[in-house]
Amino acid sequence: MTGAGETTEVPAQSEVTGYAPAELDRTTRLELYRKMVALRLFEQRAYDLFLQNLVKGTSHLSLGQEAVAAGFGQAMRADDYTFCTYRGHAHTLVRGASMTGVMAELLGRSNGILGGKGGSMHLTSVEHYAMGSYAIVGAHMPIAAGAAWSAMERDSGQVAVCFFGDGTTNIGAFHEALNLAVVWKLPVVFVCENNLYMEYTPIGSVTAVPSPAADRASAYGLERVLVDGNDPDELYGCASRFLERARDGDGPALIEALTYRKGGHSRADPGKYRPDDEVERWMARDPIDLYRGRLLELGFGAPELDEIDSGELAAVDRATQEAKDGQAPDVGAIETQVFADGGNAWRN
Amino acid sequence: MAELSYRDAVAAGLAQEMERDDTVYMIGEDIAAAGGVFKATPGLLERFGPRRVRDTPISEEAITGAAMGAAMTGLRPVAELMFSDFIATCWDIIANQIAKTRYMTDGQITLPLVIRTANGAGSRFGAQHSQSLENWAMAVPGLKVVAPSTPADVKGLLAASIRDDDPVMFFEHKSLYATKGDVPDGEHVEELGVAKVRREGSDATIVALAAMVPRALDAAERLAADGIDCTVIDVRSLVPLDTQTILGSVRSTSRLYTVEENPRLCGWGAEIASIVAEELFYDLDGPIVRITTPHVPLPAADALEDATLPTVERIYQTIKNSD
Incomplete structure (x- = not known):
């Protein structure tokens, strides 16, 4: 039997486009480009540091998927909430979290954004409204709904944006959260980054419908939204439309962005299970290469883009050095911050 | 002193805190219009309105997850799980998410929330509606665990749990709901961690x-x-x-x-x-x-x-x- 969604072909462009604003100002375009470049260079550096065994444990990179974080990050209000997954470096950084803090966290240093207690899979920067990276598939969907509920009750105008992978669409929390969000008309935008593979298994081979998120939307009375996950203009436009809708009190959205990992699921995975021709096809759709090409066509100068590239590389270099210069956390930190009094006292 | 039943003391404690703090919200299955399957929350919908006392679908992960998301962004939610046995269906949210998030974020996130649940045996409900599960919660760092035995403590400890800045698992005992006892008049708040x-x-x-x-x-x-x-x-x-x-x-x-x-x-x-x-x-x-x-x-x-x-x-x- 052929699973309904076994194809990993790129859908017809007409099905995933139409969200990009007709006009986009120069600053926004450059900012989209800058964000993607920063995320790309950061993730490449993180990978290099793995190979040098400076990053321990696991890590899930957004290489190839940067356009989603960039497009949404650009469209979000500064105080909108982000909830993301264990593949969350990009979504956390794009909100403004310090590169040094994130890199130092990957290296397990005391100047890490979580003091070394969370690691790669739990990046959080509350001051930037990046409300956490959640490492159990689906768990953050109801949590994001809860933040949206709170925003609605406080009448704050904030929207919660929840990023997740295609594999999440088959877990219970996905469905519980969507139902609640619709029933309560919550200002939350759920964004599925469909990179076609859960971990090693193609999502299409284990899912009842071809588009794991978009085809479920109708079950919750939501619009079917499938967008090109490698085109930051489309993502920015899509994000702007559904953020505004949610902010206006018109309830949640479920967006499926089609994209592709440049590498494996995690550090340990070379990604060899993907057919060569499929990889080739998607590598030709690298979001940064495509966008750079578009900007050049639109008349942006190569030197100006190169300057962004070198500026971000310098920032990543600086963050890397500052992270490496960080000390190992003091073991005294082990028994801190279990409870709100700052400690872990469970008895008198 | 007034004599109250253990179940009435639940409602009294909730009302006291909702009156005092308008960030206290209640969610759960059948808690609003029906007043709770154990009739521990009657009258609260009428008194505080449908936004602060809200029925949910049968979705324990959504209930506890929503409470968590709301707690980290400015509310003090009180979520009800109808039977404590049901915590098994949302144990990820409770044990992996709620309990660990303050620690993992090095204190960036604070979760002032209460999960109330009907615990314990004596109702002939069988093995999936009668367990005493306070020791499950006790085994997870990051959770506070409270289980009152008297109406006065229900009110006083529930109030203390709601005011606490940490997540509290509040185990109400099903076989005690009908018992009665004196409850101090006026505001009543006990202290957590005092036997x-x-x-x-x-x-x-x-x-x-x-x-x-x-x-x-x-x-x-x-x-x-x-x-x-x-x-x-x-x-x-x-x-x-x-x-x-x-x-x-x-x-x-x-x-x-x-x-x-x-x-x-x-x-x-x-x-x-x-x-x-x-x-x-x-x-x-x-x-x-x-x-x-x-x-x-x-x-x-x-x-x-x-x-x-x-x-x-x-x-x-x-x-x-x-x-």
């Missing part, structure tokens, strides 16, 4: 929790008639745990019994026995004895369920025969 001596005696210390407290007290009366005078301590809060009250009592009585509704292995009393053994070993005049439900799922038939839980008779005989 209460319910009876003073010099011969042995009995520590008990929730529905086992009245049984321990009844057993103590029978023992007293036989000349064995027991102290009965109501632990009230497992995390934080008031070990000083327990240690102080055992120091003077030299004997310790725990009465636990949970099945035998890893019950809360095992931790208390371990602490007393480590810290007061040379003060003890005899072995520490745990009186628990045997290590079985709970049976449904009344004759079986009654004989499974620690009874007054079993508590009495165990203590009498070991003396």
Whole structure:
């Protein structure tokens, strides 16, 4: 039997486009480009540091998927909430979290954004409204709904944006959260980054419908939204439309962005299970290469883009050095911050 | 003082805190229009309106997850899980997310939320609607765990739990909902982590929790008639745990019994026995004895369920025969 969604072909462009604003100002375009470049260079550096065994444990990179974080990050209000997954470096950084803090966290240093207690899979920067990276598939969907509920009750105008992978669409929390969000008309935008593979298994081979998120939307009375996950203009436009809708009190959205990992699921995975021709096809759709090409066509100068590239590389270099210069956390930190009094006292 | 039932004290505690703090919100299955399946929340919808007292779908992950997301962004939610057995369906949210997020974020996220749930046996509901699961919660760093035995404590400890900045698992005992007791007039707030001596005696210390407290007290009366005078301590809060009250009592009585509704292995009393053994070993005049439900799922038939839980008779005989 052929699973309904076994194809990993790129859908017809007409099905995933139409969200990009007709006009986009120069600053926004450059900012989209800058964000993607920063995320790309950061993730490449993180990978290099793995190979040098400076990053321990696991890590899930957004290489190839940067356009989603960039497009949404650009469209979000500064105080909108982000909830993301264990593949969350990009979504956390794009909100403004310090590169040094994130890199130092990957290296397990005391100047890490979580003091070394969370690691790669739990990046959080509350001051930037990046409300956490959640490492159990689906768990953050109801949590994001809860933040949206709170925003609605406080009448704050904030929207919660929840990023997740295609594999999440088959877990219970996905469905519980969507139902609640619709029933309560919550200002939350759920964004599925469909990179076609859960971990090693193609999502299409284990899912009842071809588009794991978009085809479920109708079950919750939501619009079917499938967008090109490698085109930051489309993502920015899509994000702007559904953020505004949610902010206006018109309830949640479920967006499926089609994209592709440049590498494996995690550090340990070379990604060899993907057919060569499929990889080739998607590598030709690298979001940064495509966008750079578009900007050049639109008349942006190569030197100006190169300057962004070198500026971000310098920032990543600086963050890397500052992270490496960080000390190992003091073991005294082990028994801190279990409870709100700052400690872990469970008895008198 | 006014006499209230244990279930009315739940509503009284919630009303007191919702009146005081407009960031306190309640969500759960059947809690609003129906007033709760155990009728612990009637009248709150009418008093505080449908936004602050809200029915949910049967979606325990959504209920607990929404409470978590709201707690980290400015509300103080009180979520009800109809039966404590249902925490198994949202244990990821409770044990992996709620309990660990403050630690993992190095204190960036604070979660002032309460999960209320109906716990314990005695209703002939069988093995999936009768468990005492406070020891599950106790085993996870980051959760506070409270289990009141009297109406006054229901109100006072619920208020304290809502005001607490940490997540609190609040276990209400199903078989106590109909019991009555005096509750102080006006605002009533207790302190978490303070055990209460319910009876003073010099011969042995009995520590008990929730529905086992009245049984321990009844057993103590029978023992007293036989000349064995027991102290009965109501632990009230497992995390934080008031070990000083327990240690102080055992120091003077030299004997310790725990009465636990949970099945035998890893019950809360095992931790208390371990602490007393480590810290007061040379003060003890005899072995520490745990009186628990045997290590079985709970049976449904009344004759079986009654004989499974620690009874007054079993508590009495165990203590009498070991003396």
